[in-house]
Amino acid sequence: MQDEWSQAVDTRSHAADRLAEAARSGKPCEPVRDLIGTAGEAYAVQEIGTRRALSEGRRLVGRKVGMTNPAAREKFGIDQPDYGMLFADMSYLDGLPIPIDRFLQPKVEAEIAFVMGADLTGGPFTVAEVIRAVDFVLPAIEIADSRIADWDITLPDTIADNASAGAFVLGNTPVPLTGPDLRLAGMRMTRAGAEVSAGGGAACMGHPLNAVVWVAGVLGRTDFPLRAGDVVLSGALGPVVPAEPGDAFEAAIDGLGSVRAVFSR
Numbered sequence: 001m002q003d004e005w006s007q008a009v010d011t012r013s014h015a016a017d018r019l020a021e022a023a024r025s026g027k028p029c030e031p032v033r034d035l036i037g038t039a040g041e042a043y044a045v046q047e048i049g050t051r052r053a054l055s056e057g058r059r060l061v062g063r064k065v066g067m068t069n070p071a072a073r074e075k076f077g078i079d080q081p082d083y084g085m086l087f088a089d090m091s092y093l094d095g096l097p098i099p100i101d102r103f104l105q106p107k108v109e110a111e112i113a114f115v116m117g118a119d120l121t122g123g124p125f126t127v128a129e130v131i132r133a134v135d136f137v138l139p140a141i142e143i144a145d146s147r148i149a150d151w152d153i154t155l156p157d158t159i160a161d162n163a164s165a166g167a168f169v170l171g172n173t174p175v176p177l178t179g180p181d182l183r184l185a186g187m188r189m190t191r192a193g194a195e196v197s198a199g200g201g202a203a204c205m206g207h208p209l210n211a212v213v214w215v216a217g218v219l220g221r222t223d224f225p226l227r228a229g230d231v232v233l234s235g236a237l238g239p240v241v242p243a244e245p246g247d248a249f250e251a252a253i254d255g256l257g258s259v260r261a262v263f264s265r
Contacts, residue, residue: 011035016048019147019161028104028149031157039082042159049162050085050224060224061231062086064142065211066163067155068204068235078155081205083215084163085224086231092169095260103145103166106243108261109236110189110197110251112182112208113140113170116230123220130213133226136174137182139253141189141261142233143167144240168233171259180255183207187237189251196249199238208234 015032022029036042054060067073067081092098100106117135145166148157158164182201189197205211211234219225226232237253246265252258 012041012045012048015045015160016052019045019049020052022104022147026101026104029147031148031152031154032160033154033156036156036160039080039155039159042156045160046084046162053085053087059088060085061088061091061229062233063215063219063226063230064163064165064168064233065215065235066144066158068211070203072236072240076153076155076158078158080155081211081214081235082155082159082163083218084159084165086165086168086233090165090167092167092261094169094172095262097262097264098143098167098169100243100245100263103143103243105146105151106166106263107144107240108189108243108249109142109144109240110187110199110238110253111140111142111233111236112185112201112204112253112256113138113168114208114212114232114234115174116226116228116232118228120216120226121220122225124217125213125220127209127213130209130216131177133216134177134212135228136176137256138174139171139251139256139259140233141169141249141251141259142236143169143243143261168231169259169261170231171257173257175256182209185254185256187251187253189238189241189249191241191247191249196241197238197251199236201237203237204235208237211235
């Protein structure tokens, strides 16, 4: 039994090393599903990466919820949402240049970001409890990125790879939850003025708040519960779009305003 446990630890460390080397070298790697087979094993690999990042001095500032859109899940053959960690060095400013060479295979998606005003430890949580814990919402653009070549991912691959997190940009005008109906909020994203993605709040697990309730409950009894000040990227509101050098995207969400992601050449 001890040998089996040691072998499992070694396998997870090997998967984490493979992904870390891809990020370090800038060369996408093979999938890690040959080393791990379940979501639980994949989250163990993700935790190895998280603890390594924290030991290097990176600061945890939030979470991202992925695979919330039915179309995206169907594309990758995935049947459930997942989550990843957001660090301070993944945050970029609205409209200012983002160095595209820090990414391997970047794609952008428009989302609603929830900023927490209180801790959510324990759980599971009701919608009412989560609403009370949210301080405000912002429009956001997530830059998804995969360390795995050609985005050849299954659920264990993307979970182990920190839910394919890359970076994010937040809008600058906070809006209270007492404002717009987020389920009905429409989204339009343009590149150089031409529409490249459109959708709305209902595309994110029926309502973006559902994604926050889900991730709060999953994390509430772990070492990484949601804390006051954390950002939660709740999931894509429309189709994801590949990003190229020099691209300038703007995402406008009804009732929340807009946010821009501008990539360097």
